Amino acid sequence: AQSVAQPEDQVNVAEGNPLTVKCTYSVSGNPYLFWYVQYPNRGLQFLLKYITGDNLVKGSYGFEAEFNKSQTSFHLKKPSALVSDSALYFCAVRDGGDDKIIFGKGTRLHILP
Amino acid sequence: GAGVSQSPRYKVAKRGQDVALRCDPISGHVSLFWYQQALGQGPEFLTYFQNEAQLDKSGLPSDRFFAERPEGSVSTLKIQRTQQEDSAVYLCASSLARGNNQPQHFGDGTRLSIL
Numbered sequence: 001a002q003s004v005a006q007p008e009d010q011v012n013v014a015e016g017n018p019l020t021v022k023c024t025y026s027v028s029g030n031p032y033l034f035w036y037v038q039y040p041n042r043g044l045q046f047l048l049k050y051i052t053g054d055n056l057v058k059g060s061y062g063f064e065a066e067f068n069k070s071q072t073s074f075h076l077k078k079p080s081a082l083v084s085d086s087a088l089y090f091c092a093v094r095d096g097g098d099d100k101i102i103f104g105k106g107t108r109l110h111i112l113p
Numbered sequence: 114g115a116g117v118s119q120s121p122r123y124k125v126a127k128r129g130q131d132v133a134l135r136c137d138p139i140s141g142h143v144s145l146f147w148y149q150q151a152l153g154q155g156p157e158f159l160t161y162f163q164n165e166a167q168l169d170k171s172g173l174p175s176d177r178f179f180a181e182r183p184e185g186s187v188s189t190l191k192i193q194r195t196q197q198e199d200s201a202v203y204l205c206a207s208s209l210a211r212g213n214n215q216p217q218h219f220g221d222g223t224r225l226s227i228l
Contacts, residue, residue, distance in 0.1 A: 004155075032214060043117070043204055043219030044156070051214040090155050100146070100169060101217065103155035 002027040002095045006104035013081045014112050021076040021107045023091030032094040033074040034101065035065055037087045044090060050074060061085070081111045115139070117220035119205050125226045126195050134190045134223045138207030145188050146217060147180055148204040156204050162188060192225075200227045 003026045013019040025031055032051055036044040048059025055067045065076045074091060091104040118137040126132050138145050144163055148156035149172075158172040164185040173180070177195075182188040192199055202224050206217035 034216065036219075041221070041224075043119075043221045044206075044217075046216040046218070049214065049216055092155075099144070099161050099163075100158045100172070102158070103148075105153075105155045 002031075002093050002098070002102050004091050004093050004102055004104035006089075006091055006107045008107050009105075010108045010110065012110045012112060015083055016080050019076075019078050019081045019085070019109065019111075021089050021091075021109060023074045023076065023104060024072050025074060025091070025093040026072060027093055027095045029095050031072075031074075033065075033067060034092040034094070035059065035063070035074075035076050036090045036092060036103075038090065038106070039087050047076070047089075083111045083113050085109060086111045117205055117207055117218055119203075119220035119223050121223060122221065123224050123226075125228065127228050128195060128197060130195055131191065131193045132195055132225065134192075134203050134225070136188045136190070136205030136207075136220060138186065138188070138205070139209075139218055140186075141209070142207035142218070143185075143210050144208040144215070144217075145182060146206045146208075147188070147190050148206065149174075150202040150204055150222070152201070159190070159203075195225075195227045197227045200225055 005024045034049045035047040050067045058064045092101045147159040150156045160170040160180045162182045177193045179191045202222040204222045206219045208215040208217045
């Protein structure tokens with residue numbers, strides 16, 4: 001069965017510094033990987049996805065993620081953090097042969113002004 | 114509207130009551146998903162529809178939970194004889210077509226509180 005791990009409950013970064021939010025996954029088939037962001041009292045918003053191809057994926061709001069097959073990781077990154085990036089971030093995986101998405105527990109990102 | 118709409122946004126019910134939660138997906142979206150998000154946790158899959166067909170209901174926690182999408186658009190999640198552990202945010206998501214590369218578009222959820 002597929003699973004997702006986000007090892008950090010919270011990440012604090014100073015505004016203007018680069019940020020990384022970690023994610024590792026486990027699937028039996030080919031992984032389809034996603035990052036979503038959630039603001040308070042709102043649903044999840046899609047940021048980016050990896051299906052196949054280039055290991056570096058670019059998404060919304062300047063975020064990008066790097067797929068690493070050997071380390072089964074899909075870390076979210078941004079070169080320069082903004083205070084408005086403060087939110088809850090979820091990594092998700094779909095096994096190639098399945099329809100449902102499995103989400104991690106989330107990482108709360110705090111960008112300090 | 115342009116996005117996924119869920120109603121009500123907030124629902125308070127007494128233990129033992131039945132509740133019904135509604136989801137209006139984005140027009141034309143074939144796939145519809147229900148998730149349960151407990152406080153401080155990620156969303157957990159409940160069930161999935163492709164058009165009116167319920168293809169996967171493996172995540173429904175008990176037979177008190179029932180979902181339907183009779184005409185392939187609006188969906189209702191019903192919880193019978195509610196229990197306190199049912200308190201959570203229930204999220205609905207839709208995607209354009211069945212396919213592993215389709216992102217899901219989420220509604221803002223229904224926050225259910227069982228007293």
